[in-house]
Amino acid sequence: MTWNQSKMALESMIIICVWLPIYFIGFFANIFVCLTILEHFKFRSSLYRLIFSSAASDALGDACILAYLGMTLLLSYLDHSLLWPVGNIMCKVFGLFIFATYFISIFTLTFLSIDRYYSVVKLRKPTLSTNWRTTNVAFITWIGGFILAAPFYWIYHLPKKPSRYCDFGLISTLWGRFYAALLLIVIILIPFIIIIYCYTRVAKKIYAVNPTSSLNHSHRLPRGYKGAIQMIMAVTASSTSAGNNYNDN
Numbered sequence: 001m002t003w004n005q006s007k008m009a010l011e012s013m014i015i016i017c018v019w020l021p022i023y024f025i026g027f028f029a030n031i032f033v034c035l036t037i038l039e040h041f042k043f044r045s046s047l048y049r050l051i052f053s054s055a056a057s058d059a060l061g062d063a064c065i066l067a068y069l070g071m072t073l074l075l076s077y078l079d080h081s082l083l084w085p086v087g088n089i090m091c092k093v094f095g096l097f098i099f100a101t102y103f104i105s106i107f108t109l110t111f112l113s114i115d116r117y118y119s120v121v122k123l124r125k126p127t128l129s130t131n132w133r134t135t136n137v138a139f140i141t142w143i144g145g146f147i148l149a150a151p152f153y154w155i156y157h158l159p160k161k162p163s164r165y166c167d168f169g170l171i172s173t174l175w176g177r178f179y180a181a182l183l184l185i186v187i188i189l190i191p192f193i194i195i196i197y198c199y200t201r202v203a204k205k206i207y208a209v210n211p212t213s214s215l216n217h218s219h220r221l222p223r224g225y226k227g228a229i230q231m232i233m234a235v236t237a238s239s240t241s242a243g244n245n246y247n248d249n
Helices: 003-039 046-078 087-121 131-149 174-208 225-248
Strands: none
Touching: 003 046, 046 087, 046 131, 087 131, 087 174, 131 174
16 A cells, blocks of 8 residues: 555545544434424424424434444454445445435425525415424425435445445446536535525524514514524534535545
8 A cells, every 4th residue: 555545544534533423423412302302292393393304314314324434444444354244235225325314304404494484584374384294395305315315326336346345436427427416406506595595584584573673463573483593593504514524525
């Protein structure tokens, strides 16, 4: 192994070691969110059903990433005598689930931003006001996420048999680049524009409302609403950032 190869291997190992505890914490945090919503009756509203769906998809994605990164660290950097232990099919499944769950989260956060926009800015009944609507939206996000991520089942593969690592080198092919460009538009640009627009309008509305103003009571935001919206905005920003950082790496 040359000096450059050794340097790249060391850098990759450091990156993996940094991301492993982050996704480890994220996995248990999302499990905690799911258990909290299931345990407390007050969190079983239509909105929290969608948050539960997002947390469940994030937990599933974190579990897959932890397994994938853990095996990559073990096989590629710690023990060169070992081979990829779970076969080509599981290599493909890892790729499919990692990206499908990320897409589900992005779709869910986009729906949430639209719902808050209509609820706060337009002062209308929230679009996710019923359990039936929320269940349908959650179903659409899961189906849409897996359909859009389906090409990763073919992109991820074992480059040779036997192999020590699961590779996604097929993304560099012509159709792989076309697919990556499509994801850039559908998963990053469009949701980013929608989320930024919706929450910018929501933020302006929140800070424009003065409890002592002449607005009648029906136009004022309920107590605690500012904090709830700010929390959703923070979760949206952190989730989008974490997902994009993982995809870049």
